Structure formats: structure tokens, C-alpha cells
Amino acid sequence: MSAYEHAEHIHAPPTTFFYKYVWSTDHKVIAKQYLFTAFFFLALGGLLAMVIRWQLAYPFEPLPLIGSLLKNTFVFDSAGSVRPEGFNQLVTMHGTIMIFFVIIPILVGAFGNFLIPLHVGARDVAFPILNALSYWLFLPAGVILFASFFVHEGPAAAGWTAYPPLSDLGPAATPGSGTGQVLWLVAIFLLGFSSILGGLNFLTTIIKMRAPGLTWSRLPLVTWAQFVTAIFQTLATPVLASATVMLLSDKLLGTSLFLPAGIHLTGDEPVAATGGGHPLLWQHIFWFYSHPAVYILILPGMGIASDLIATFARKPIFGYTAMVTSLVGIMGLGFIVWGHHMFMSGMSPAVGMAFMTSTMLIALPSGVKVFNWLGTLWNSSIRFTVPMLHALSFVALFIIGGLSGIYMAATPVDIFIHDTYYIVAHFHYVVFGGTLFAVFGGLTFWFPKMFGREMNRKWGFVHWLLTFVGFNAAFFPMHFLGEAGHMRRISTPTEYDFLGHLQPMNEWISWSAFLLGAAQLIFLVNFFGSMGKGRKSEANPWKSNTLEWSTASPVPFHNFDRIPTVYRGPYEYSSSAADGRGDWAPQDAPPDGRGHPAAH
């Protein structure tokens, strides 16, 4: 029909194992590669969290089972207890893994890859080979980071923020600041490249490859969120990449970009090869990337929640335009708020004032999104499926994570709560309470589309319930710890008079965290079990509108037999456009009601 369709040609699917599963250029396979790799790191990062929580509940007590097996290895001492430097390595690697090797790969690598071509009605991303390359840069990055557990003195120990001079001065400053830190930097550098290539790919795909009739205002919000995220990735990640190169240069080439003169470690003489640099330089560069990264961590989650809420509330999104505007608003402001991480750093208070104002303002678009989700639920007809329970939890918990951010934005209040458990509570409410719940919602929602089978609903419900309870029991009390002044990243608070009375709460948090960790096993079993044994799924089990539901489950190699033509927005539920067979109206169903592909 259209010129666009004539230009489209369908490749034959690959037949050998290597081209099918290893060097695949199929966006759906690459999405699964990201997903399974991220699952591995999720398990690893989660285990690290469990060890962290053990140490905080029972400081320097031998860790049952694991501790006795791993005596004198990794972070453990000869009794099987966590070593003090081991604790620093645990928090460093937990943060690094969860942010860079779990959340971003799942949101962008897995969901972005799987959904963007389907949502724009294309047969693949714009640059399939580049796409494969992105994954094959990401995987070695993960391997290198993982390898750092096995090197002399262990992995990096300077926090996921890797502040110099601690990260810069080598083993003399802290164990793990040698080889471990170098590997950390190399891994982040490779990951950065993977991220930039991925971002460019997604931008091009969304801009150039939308199906006929798919105007910008008919794009699903999850794809809009991926679009804005890709802009963040393309513009902010190069800055992180250069920061890692600069720090590597300090460590390996003897420059002193982040090191002022006159630094003394153990000896009487100053450390050689310092001078001329400034430690705050790193913080500015790092946060110029890493604040946008916080939005890379949440925007796709917001998109997923939007799609799920509209689908299961059987109602269009309240204020679609405002939802898009707020995404763009977050992007604009997201580039000028990084200094809120540096209020106590010694940066000029006047600059702090400016960053406080921009940070307060960035709460507004997030607030608008919350209000619009609530507006969507109003007068709706809610189906409590497992994906919807996760999406509703996302809203409930994101509200808490968003509101606690206001305390940190307020500079005088931040004086007290900066670098305490208040921030730990805040970002776990955003990244776990928000993003991970959206991820669970998205995985249970699109699972039929990915694997052609359904996940077990009963166990899905049990997993949701235990995760919701365990999460809140573990993380809500951290607000109180923070309010009491409990510093983050200390291996035990019991050295301090003002924190001693909080130790029973630390125990409570740890046991809640163990429950939360154990509940994730249910998810993994359900996920992998259903892949092989789940009930075969129909094409559109959720009666959803977007284009991926118009094609078969699992999605065939070429995605669509014919490139679809789009007639309406993604959320036309319960409208007059629904043709009487139900309350949904697929985006590609012609308006005269002749075809209703999803009902076949």
C-alpha cells in the first residue's frame, strides 16, 4: 500500500545456533540476552545485599553457611565474617551491579529492545548489527566487573560513585583501589559505549521507523519514555565515559587530574605525582552523568506503569499530552540538577541555592505523572492481574520515593540527612519500589509475547505479595534510621553513642530483607518454569491495544506479516471505537470496525 511497505523486505531467519542465539541481530533475541544476563547480576547483587544486611544486623559475626564456605576469600576473614574493607567492597559492588548491570540493562536493553520495534511497527531496530554490538560490549563489561572479585585485594571499594582521591590513590588508600578499581573503570567505560550505541539506535528507530499513521501523539508512553531515556543516554553517557578515562589516566599514566598537591598517606612525605588536580572535578563530571542516570533508571519504569495502568483500568491515560510533556520536562531539568548531590561537598552555597531550586522544580513533572495515574484510575474498571498489582505498587511506592526526595533537595535539611540512611531509603523506594516493581509488572505482562506462554498467576500473586510486604518492611524503617543520623556505608553503627539504640531496628530490617530476597526465588522459578511449561498463550491475552498484541505470541522472527497501519492512539479503551466485541480498540484496527485482529 504505502511506499514505506514496499521498501520493507523480510530476511530469512537464521538457522545455525550461533547466529540464532549468540551473534543474533534480532532485537527480540538481544532483548532476552540482556534480560538473562541481568538476571544473573540481579541474583549476584541481591546476594551481596544479603551479606550487607547480615553484617549490619550482626556486626562481624560469622555469616552462616556461606561464610564458612568462603573463609579467607572475597570479603570474608578467616572466621567467615565480613572484613571491614570487605564491607566497603560489598556496598560498592552492590550499587554498581544493581544500577549498571541490572536496572539499566533490563529497562533499556531488555524492554527497550523488545518493545520499541514492536511499538513502532517495525521489523527490527534501525541498526541491528550495532544493536548486537551493544550487547557484546555490555557482556564483557559484566565479565570484567565480575572478574574483579577474584583479583588481589578484591573489587573496588570506593562506593559506586568512586570518589577520588580514594579511588585514585591505589591500594595505599584502600584495599580494592588497585586492580579492582581499574577493572571497575574499564567495565564502566565499556558499558558507557554500549549505552551510547543503544541510545543512538533507539532514537533513530523511533524517529525514522514508525509505521504509517503512527504519529508522535499515538506512540505508547513506554516508547516515549524510552525515547527520552535514549536522549539522556546519548548526551550524558559520553561524559561518564570521559570521566572513567580521566581516572584511568590518573591511575595508570601518572597524571593527577583529580589530585591536589600535598596529599599524605601513611608516610611522612607527600604522595608523589599529585598536584594541579581537584577532587571536586570528578564529582561534577560524575553527577552530570549520574543524575540523568537516575532518570534512566526510572523513566522507562514510568512508561511501563502507564501502559499497564491504562490496559488494566480499561481507560485511556488521563492527560496523555501532560504525560509526554512531563517526560520532556524531566529531561530538560534533569541536566541541571546534578549539584544536589554536592551540597555538602564544599561547592559554593550560591551554586547550591540554584541547584536546590531546579531540584525542587523537577519534583513537579514527577508529581504531575502521579496525579495523572490517579486520574486514569478514577472512574475506571480495574482488573487486578499480577502485572497490574505491580503497576499499582509502583505508583504507591514511587510517591514515597518522590516525596522523600524533597527533604534532600532542601539544602539546610540536607545538612543533617546527607549521606545517611535517609538517602538509602529514598533511592531504594525509587529504584526498587518504583523501577523493580515496574520491571516485575512488565515481565509478567509481556511474558506471553516474549515466550508464547503464560506465567503462573497464583505464584505470581504470592511473589507480588511477599515482595510488597518484604520491601516495605525492609526499607520504610530506613527513613527512621536516616532521621536518627545513621550514616550510610558504615559496616556497623554500634561504634557510636547516638546510634546504639537503633540496632534492633537494623536487625528487623535485615530479616525483612532476607524475606524479600527469598521471595525473589519464587519469581525466578515461576519465570523459568513457565518458559518451558506455562500454558500456551493467545495473541492478545490482556486485550491490549498496542501493536505487539496484533501479532502472534511469541512474536515471529519478522515481527509483523504486514507492516501495520495505525489508526488511533494506544489507550482507546472503553471508547466508541471499540467495535462491540469488547472494550478495547487495537491501534491497527481500521475505524470502520471490519477488522479486529486481536480477537481472532
Added chain:
Amino acid sequence: MKKPGCRALAAAAAAGVFLTGCTDMGWLPPNLNGAYGDTVDELYYKIMVVVAVTFFLTEGLLIYSIVRFRAASGRRAIYSHGSKKTELLWSIVPGFILLWLALVQKDAWFHIKSEFPKESEAVAVQVMPEQFAWNFRYPGADGAFGTEDDLLELNNLHVPVGKNVVTRMSSKDVIHSFFIPLLRVKQDVLPGMMTRAWFRADKIAVWNLKTHKIEYLTLADFDARKVAFPASTDRAGFVGPRYGVRNAATGVFIPNDQPGGKRKNGARDIDYEPPRDKEGGTAVGKKIPIAHRGKIEDRPWEEAEYVHHPLDLACAELCGLQHYRMRGMVWVEPEYLFRNWLEERERSRAQYLEEYGESPFLAAPKWQKVWDGIHAEYNGAFR
């Protein structure tokens, strides 16, 4: 929105603020900073009111919608793309509230972080953290840093009650953060540059020997009590604080290093030991210096009602291996005890000079280089 819904939400918000008030107020530690501590806490609570109202409104609305609009057979969602008016309302109102929140922080922020008291009218201290200790340097009689009469002290920061204290801070190695929770002070300390902080402690921490609890006394209350204070260089005194487990019922205290003196979760109690004689036995009835009514008097240990207790100073920036125990002690004390302490330090310095022919400060010229060789602004006369 329907009226009953409205009323329910208002009730939820009110109940929410009340509940938040009940559960939340207790967690902030005591606030002894008379210069701006209350301002920080007030701003905290101001935000909490806004947050609590928003929290209970939105979560209330969410729960209400989930219950009210759950799918029931035959009921269809009402098709709507939203309402521009509502959206405008809930964008503009929160927008102004957020801007207002930013603006109310402004004065306090600049007051705390850039309006430093004059050093000549305050107590000025240099702070130089290192892995993993706090070095403090007092300027001595000449009112200038980096001169021969400077006084060095490790991990113990003495400050007079009710007087402004100004710090000049720079790190010897990596980034540390100067955090005194009970004074609401936090400031990162970096190598290669100077940062400053200031505060005024208006109350004195003491250990109640009867109730085994920390109390915070005004100067007048302190003067009315008999307070023992820890041993310093040339005076006999008691040992402490020491840590262990106190049996809540019997009051028996077992120190850390004895069997039963440790809990599995690490929580520990504090105790002060009576003074000991040279052989290590308890010197019951031995006289020790006790502060009372503005004077130091030698009295028997049994007469003491309180023991002078330090505030925690913590490092809030991950700084390496022993970061978690980079603890300093801040002794807030009446002016006369502060002077007394300074004189004692001066005396011990003179003694050292006599014995070794050089001041302890000059005895380590390399150490001096660390303090003085970094940047000019760090040393020099009062500003």
C-alpha cells in the same frame, strides 16, 4: 470529585498528619546547636507537613480508587482523556508549593554555610582529618594558625558552651566529612582546599550515674550539679566511657572484653568506671576533680552525680578501611573547664619542651609540613 470522597480524603490527610507527627517526631536526635539547629529541624518539619498532606491525599486517593473502581461485572470504565482544567490546577498549585519550599530554605542555607562568625570573636579550630583520625589544632595565645604556640589534639575536640566555634578544615589524604549529628553540622573535608563550618553548642552532654543515661544540661543546670570529668594529662581521674552490656533488671554491667559483655547484634551500653589506683584496684573514696558551681574541686568520686560525656563526631564520607569507626569526641564544656583544659595542654607542652628541648609540634617538622604546606588560606591570622 464527589463530596463524600472529598470529606474522606480530608479526614485521611488530617489523620495522616497526626499519625506522621506521632511516629516521626521521636527519631531526630537531640539538638544542641543554639545557633541554627532549630532552624534546620523546623525546616525539616515544614517539609514534613507538606509531604504528609501530599502523601495521605495521593495514597488515599489511590486506595479509594482501587476499592471503588475495581472491576465489577457489567460495569464499564468511563471513557475520558482527562480534563485540562484539573491538570492545570494540579500542575500550578504544587509548582508554587515547591518554589515556596525552595525559597524558605534560602536564608537558613546562607546563614549556615556562608555567614561565618568572626574568628576573633569565636573559638577558631583547624580540623585536619586523616585515615582514620581527627586532628585538631588550636591557634594558641597569638591568635594565628601555623605558629609555634599552636596546640595539637587528637580525636578530642573541646568547645566552650554557648560560644560560636568556627572550623577551618582540610584533609590530609582522601575526602572525609565532618559530621556532628547532635549539632546538625555536616561539611565535607577535602584535600587541597579549605572548607569551613560553624556552630554554637548551647547544652552540655553528661552521663547520669544513677539512671545510666545521657542528659543534656544548660550551663546553669551544669553548674548546680557535681560533675566529674575524664582524666587528662596531669590529673588522676576515672576511666571511661567504657562499653559493654548492662543487665536491665540488676543494673550489673559487664564490659566488652569479658564473657557476656557483647551482644550478638553489637548493641552496647555505656558505663563509667570509678577511678583506679596505680595497681589497678578501685580507689574507693579517692578524691578526683569535680566541677561544681563554676569551680573545680577535689572531692570523693562517690559525690559525683554526673560524668562529663562527649558528643559523637562521625565521618560521613566513605574514606576507606576503618571509615566506620572514624569516631571523634566533642566535649562541650563551661568556659572555665575549657580554659582549664587549654592550660593543661599548654603545661604539658612546656614540660615536653623542657624534657626534649623542642616543642612537640616542632618535633615533627614533616608533620608540620602537612599542616602548613598545602594552601596559604588554611593558616594565618584570624579572619
